Amino acid sequence: MKIVVHGGAGKIPIEDQPDRKAVIDEAAEVGLAEDAPLEAVLAAIEVLEDDPLFNAGYGGNLQLDGEVRLDAAVMKDDLSAGGVINVEQVKHPTAVARKVMEDSPHVLLQCEGATEFADQFGMTTTEDLKSSKASERWEEISAEVHGLPYAEKLAKLAEMIEGHDTVGAVAWDGENMAAGTSTGGLRYQMFGRVGDSPIIGSGVYCNEYAAVSTTGMGEAIIRVNLARELVYHVERGESPQDGAEKSIERLKASTNSQAGVIAIDRQGRVGSAYNTRDMQYSVKET
Ligand code: GLY
Numbered sequence: 232m233k234i235v236v237h238g239g240a241g242k243i244p245i246e247d248q249p250d251r252k253a254v255i256d257e258a259a260e261v262g263l264a265e266d267a268p269l270e271a272v273l274a275a276i277e278v279l280e281d282d283p284l285f286n287a288g289y290g291g292n293l294q295l296d297g298e299v300r301l302d303a304a305v306m307k308d309d310l311s312a313g314g315v316i317n318v319e320q321v322k323h324p325t326a327v328a329r330k331v332m333e334d335s336p337h338v339l340l341q342c343e344g345a346t347e348f349a350d351q352f353g354m355t356t357t358e359d360l361k362s363s364k365a366s367e368r369w370e371e372i373s374a375e376v377h378g379l380p381y382a383e384k385l386a387k388l389a390e391m392i393e394g395h396d397t398v399g400a401v402a403w404d405g406e407n408m409a410a411g412t413s414t415g416g417l418r419y420q421m422f423g424r425v426g427d428s429p430i431i432g433s434g435v436y437c438n439e440y441a442a443v444s445t446t447g448m449g450e451a452i453i454r455v456n457l458a459r460e461l462v463y464h465v466e467r468g469e470s471p472q473d474g475a476e477k478s479i480e481r482l483k484a485s486t487n488s489q490a491g492v493i494a495i496d497r498q499g500r501v502g503s504a505y506n507t508r509d510m511q512y513s514v515k516e517t
Pocket of ligand 1: 397415417425426427447448
């Protein structure tokens with residue numbers, strides 16, 4: 232088994248970097264112990280969803296209305312895929328995304344529909360998913376924004392919106408590949424906003440050539456279908472590393488935005504690239 236795990240691209244506080252890297256390494260080790268790529272991806276991401284240092288699962292960003300709503304998606308190299316958008320009261324949205332893939336007739340479920348689906352499979356929790364850090368950050372901006380007329384609120388929001396620290400993993404067992412991505416979305420995003428992470432081809436993609444997970448500014452990633460873009464390069468015979476670099480260059484050139492990618496191909500070759508200040512990731516192999 233070979234696995235690549237990322238903890239998101241962005242400006243990671245320097246003081247948090249050693250702790251975060253240790254968790255990402257641990258997540259990769261946990262994934263490596265599994266015997267199939269999808270299980271490896273899920274197990275690794277679950278470690279990150281449990282840790283409030285990361286914007287996924289417990290500790291996910293609070294939206295403008297102060298609620299935590301999560302996005303996640305998974306995909307296998309046979310093109311089976313599943314995702315959830317703005318699901319609530321779920322600590323492990325990637326596991327729900329897998330359930331959507333395997334036990335529903337759909338690829339994506341959103342909002343109340345996704346939460347109801349998770350609940351039916353006993354995957355919701357009564358635990359408060361707001362970490363103290365995420366709540367403190369929200370309190371800071373809440374006073375500035377709430378009470379403003381709607382148009383002014385949107386203008387203010389455009390200045391403040393941030394948070395690129397989505398998590399993800401890709402794995403290869405010598406034969407098959409899988410990819411997964413999980414996020415609390417952008418900090419202070421509007422209720423109803425759909426990011427890139429659960430969108431097949433944007434936040435995640437996997438076919439018989441390569442598996443990809445992306446992180447960064449969702450509004451840009453969606454417009455260039457960043458994950459699919461990287462896989463196109465591999466399909467044309469380029470290495471995952473060249474594909475990663477070219478897809479990030481394309482995103483930068485066409486949107487002037489920021490993102491990061493990790494990839495693994497059917498030969499187990501790995502690629503990664505980012506144009507943010509930081510992106511922490513771990514590569515492990517048995
Ligand atoms: N890449 C995470 C988001 O924009 O929602």
